[in-house]
Amino acid sequence: MSSLEDIRSKYKLHLLVWHNQYREAEKELKQHDIEAVDPRGRTPLHLAVSLGHLECVNMLLRNNASVDKENAKGWTVLQEAVSTGDPELLEKVLQYRDYNRINSQLNGVPELLSRIQKTSDFYVEMKWEFTSWIPLVSKMCPSDVHRVWKSGANLRVDTTLLNFENMKWERGHRSYIFTGKADSAEFIEIDHDNQVVDREHFTLSQEQQSLTLSSIKPTKDQIANRLTSPIVSTVLDTKNISFERNKSGFWGWRTDKTDVIQAHEAKVFTVNNVNVVTRSRTEHLTDDEKAKYKDDKNLFESLLGTVEEHIPQSGHLVTETATINNPTSIIPEEYFNPEFDLGDRDIGRPMELSTKLRKFKATLWLCEDYPLSFVEQVIPIIDLMARSSLHFAKLRDFITLQLPPGFPVKIEIPLFYVLNARITFGNVNACSTVKAHQGSQSNLVEPNEDSTFKVDPSVFAIPENYHVRGGGRNTVPGVEDENDQLIQFAIQQSLLDSQPDGGEGVWEMPSSRNLQLEQNSDQDSARAISESVIMGSRDHHSIDGYSSYNTQLQIAMELSAKELEEQERKRREEEAMLNRILELSLQDK
Numbered sequence: 001m002s003s004l005e006d007i008r009s010k011y012k013l014h015l016l017v018w019h020n021q022y023r024e025a026e027k028e029l030k031q032h033d034i035e036a037v038d039p040r041g042r043t044p045l046h047l048a049v050s051l052g053h054l055e056c057v058n059m060l061l062r063n064n065a066s067v068d069k070e071n072a073k074g075w076t077v078l079q080e081a082v083s084t085g086d087p088e089l090l091e092k093v094l095q096y097r098d099y100n101r102i103n104s105q106l107n108g109v110p111e112l113l114s115r116i117q118k119t120s121d122f123y124v125e126m127k128w129e130f131t132s133w134i135p136l137v138s139k140m141c142p143s144d145v146h147r148v149w150k151s152g153a154n155l156r157v158d159t160t161l162l163n164f165e166n167m168k169w170e171r172g173h174r175s176y177i178f179t180g181k182a183d184s185a186e187f188i189e190i191d192h193d194n195q196v197v198d199r200e201h202f203t204l205s206q207e208q209q210s211l212t213l214s215s216i217k218p219t220k221d222q223i224a225n226r227l228t229s230p231i232v233s234t235v236l237d238t239k240n241i242s243f244e245r246n247k248s249g250f251w252g253w254r255t256d257k258t259d260v261i262q263a264h265e266a267k268v269f270t271v272n273n274v275n276v277v278t279r280s281r282t283e284h285l286t287d288d289e290k291a292k293y294k295d296d297k298n299l300f301e302s303l304l305g306t307v308e309e310h311i312p313q314s315g316h317l318v319t320e321t322a323t324i325n326n327p328t329s330i331i332p333e334e335y336f337n338p339e340f341d342l343g344d345r346d347i348g349r350p351m352e353l354s355t356k357l358r359k360f361k362a363t364l365w366l367c368e369d370y371p372l373s374f375v376e377q378v379i380p381i382i383d384l385m386a387r388s389s390l391h392f393a394k395l396r397d398f399i400t401l402q403l404p405p406g407f408p409v410k411i412e413i414p415l416f417y418v419l420n421a422r423i424t425f426g427n428v429n430a431c432s433t434v435k436a437h438q439g440s441q442s443n444l445v446e447p448n449e450d451s452t453f454k455v456d457p458s459v460f461a462i463p464e465n466y467h468v469r470g471g472g473r474n475t476v477p478g479v480e481d482e483n484d485q486l487i488q489f490a491i492q493q494s495l496l497d498s499q500p501d502g503g504e505g506v507w508e509m510p511s512s513r514n515l516q517l518e519q520n521s522d523q524d525s526a527r528a529i530s531e532s533v534i535m536g537s538r539d540h541h542s543i544d545g546y547s548s549y550n551t552q553l554q555i556a557m558e559l560s561a562k563e564l565e566e567q568e569r570k571r572r573e574e575e576a577m578l579n580r581i582l583e584l585s586l587q588d589k
Contacts, residue, residue, distance in 0.1 A: 046133075052324070124426070235276075330345070360413075368406045371429070394421070
């Protein structure tokens with residue numbers, strides 16, 4: 001077993017944190033790596049949070065310890081802070097997390113624009129189509145076309161599909177313009193419907209940033225929501241992903257499949273073993289909160305068809321020397337000795353963990369002679385848009401995989417639990433001005449390989465007579481209050497009660513507490529299912545009087561099942577008719 005002398009020589013900073021000697025630990029920061037990990041895979045900040053040492057946590061955060069690091073088990077500092085149940089500790093970690101995230105996002109924009117500047121100008125359209133394996137959800141899924149102009153270090157993206165709002169897809173004509181210089185950049189958001197413009201200027205210099213730590217402070221409700229909701233981690237498991245070339249034909253004549261996408265021939269690949277793993281922890285919840293969580297998720301699990309594994313609370317005896325953050329009385333000589341087997345003992349609250357797995361398939365259409373470079377021209381734009389668009393963030397996560405050679409002219413990926421997205425690139429360099437896509441055929445540009453495509457500078461100009469608001473945008477792109485919640489809670493909150501008034505009815509939220517999500521994708525899919533309940537109910541019968549969450553969700557599933565039955569009945573009728581026609585055609589005349 002390692003002696004204290006050995007521990008002091010190898011893990012001096014960690015050992016000071018273990019004993020909450022924060023003044024001595026701060027003096028040692030210059031001699032030690034603040035992000036070094038101990039034998040159990042924890043940085044000093046992770047260790048301080050797991051032990052509940054608020055003083056050490058404050059000291060390490062002040063000295064720029066990373067809040068985004070994951071420990072050996074894949075949990076972030078913020079998630080471990082929630083598990084302690086300490087609101088003061090959680091508030092401090094969340095404040096620094098949000099502050100660092102905003103700074104990182106703002107400072108990263110000029111760098112991305114610098115990368116974009118080095119490539120040739122172009123125009124491209126990205127068509128987004130959404131589908132679902134739930135019939136009623138699929139009925140209300142929209143589509144949209146993102147139009148992208150790039151010229152030098154300037155970028156403009158137009159869209160009409162904004163977000164989910166008030167239980168429906170929010171439409172509106174918006175333009176997002178990024179302009180870059182050597183040491184600064186500007187972000188412009190244009191609301192064409194209301195003729196309003198928001199501008200935000202930022203530089204690479206941290207001293208010139210107007211953002212301060214005191215301006216980023218979580219509310220009491222945000223802290224309370226985290227402490228009364230499960231800790232959720234959702235990741236895309238890429239370890240076993242494989243790409244398989246699709247085949248066409250029948251029997252012995254099967255060949256590699258190719259499709260023509262926007263006049264370009266593309267090879268078709270199936271992406272197998274796309275697994276989304278969701279882990280949920282509940283050790284910080286009260287018995288009532290755990291019971292509510294268990295009741296709410298049971299019905300929805302049958303809809304998701306997930307595989308779940310439960311890891312129960314540790315059964316070790318609690319000794320007199322134990323604390324809430326060290327319940328099995330682990331001593332430093334045990335913890336810091338890499339050869340000592342702790343078994344299932346650990347510091348922090350005994351973990352109560354459940355794991356859910358959902359398998360997806362994705363499809364790729366790859367073109368080897370596409371006129372754009374995916375790595376040099378398109379990926380920087382996706383990185384830039386991912387800061388303010390959840391859909392682009394999901395796309396970025398997928399395209400970071402090692403794709404086969406070629407430009408993915410068409411991509412079909414799982415977006416949320418119940419939604420898929422199909423993204424198709426097209427009309428490359430077919431438009432050099434804004435007016436062209438609004439209907440003026442005179443401004444259309446025919447692609448010409450012998451000429452250099454140029455974007456008209458007017459694309460990046462603010463329209464006349466639009467009102468430019470001061471003080472920057474109301475929100476920083478891509479930064480939202482993300483709370484650790486499960487999709488089941490979002491569904492419960494988003495299901496609506498009908499207010500009969502003889503017309504279409506007024507739809508209001510239930511009066512129960514407002515729960516937010518760590519995974520914004522879960523919130524979107526929850527709202528999609530909620531919308532399917534509303535639409536289906538309007539078509540079939542009113543859900544007035546159904547205040548129970550389980551009852552309303554059951555209605556959605558029943559309506560979906562009825563629609564599937566109707567589709568199957570029509571299919572059987574068409575098949576019977578076809579067989580009858582074949583029989584008649586074979587009879588002698």
